[in-house]
Amino acid sequence: MLMRPASETQITHLGRLWLYVLAGLVMLFLILPVFVVIPMSFSDSRFLRFPPEGFSLRWYYSYLQSPEWMRATYVSFKVATLTTLLATPLGIAAAYGLHVSKVRFARVLTIALISPLIIPIIILGVGVFYLYVKLDMVNTITGLVLAHTILAMPFVVVTVSSGLQQYDLNQERAARSLGASRLTAFRTVTLPQIKGSIVAGSLFAFITSLDEVVIALFISGGQNTTLTRRMFTGLRDEIDPTIAAISSLLIMLSVMLLLILVMTNRRK
Numbered sequence: 001m002l003m004r005p006a007s008e009t010q011i012t013h014l015g016r017l018w019l020y021v022l023a024g025l026v027m028l029f030l031i032l033p034v035f036v037v038i039p040m041s042f043s044d045s046r047f048l049r050f051p052p053e054g055f056s057l058r059w060y061y062s063y064l065q066s067p068e069w070m071r072a073t074y075v076s077f078k079v080a081t082l083t084t085l086l087a088t089p090l091g092i093a094a095a096y097g098l099h100v101s102k103v104r105f106a107r108v109l110t111i112a113l114i115s116p117l118i119i120p121i122i123i124l125g126v127g128v129f130y131l132y133v134k135l136d137m138v139n140t141i142t143g144l145v146l147a148h149t150i151l152a153m154p155f156v157v158v159t160v161s162s163g164l165q166q167y168d169l170n171q172e173r174a175a176r177s178l179g180a181s182r183l184t185a186f187r188t189v190t191l192p193q194i195k196g197s198i199v200a201g202s203l204f205a206f207i208t209s210l211d212e213v214v215i216a217l218f219i220s221g222g223q224n225t226t227l228t229r230r231m232f233t234g235l236r237d238e239i240d241p242t243i244a245a246i247s248s249l250l251i252m253l254s255v256m257l258l259l260i261l262v263m264t265n266r267r268k
Contacts, residue, residue, distance in 0.1 A: 034251055144219060
């Protein structure tokens, strides 16, 4: 709040009231589905119903005791972990290279790296599918990891680039002037100071891979079906309340990862 009367060029909180109300309505619109899905996951009904008539944990038990759901969960977490392990170092290398590069087309390369965020995901899915058919990589873990890395790496590039913008590169140059190699200077001087951005990029990469469904519909199947693909086909073929329970667990996992990210940045 202003401690003294506002001047003609200042805007009071009362003057921003309409903006606060609008922001609150937008947030409510985005969060409202969460307050619908979570109560339905505790329903004792055989079908999705809101509000639930009774409460039960039967659909959580159904998920945990289903070999098919557990197999799909294992595949999704395996792919998300491998994607994070691949996209993070590649994104760090790309962001660092573009940051220290003096070439004229560095901006063009940056746009090319983040283009998966711009191109409609359905177009990427169709292109990856036809490529994988020729390479015999459809329904493989390797194919899923490579495709998800394409989607996840832009998040690492953007977050690490942001961290490098706030970092004084002269510190690394000083280490190199004292005899350290570029790799040693980066590992011992630069990397510890941008670790918050790296953690953020890694979490975004993990969530991106775990939540991806469109490309998975094209290139996953059989024993390598992802959790999101199985949820999508489950909603298409039969409205199973187990999907609401899985969605609630994924929501809680995403919230936990975001809390970890916030706590990491706060400590920084």
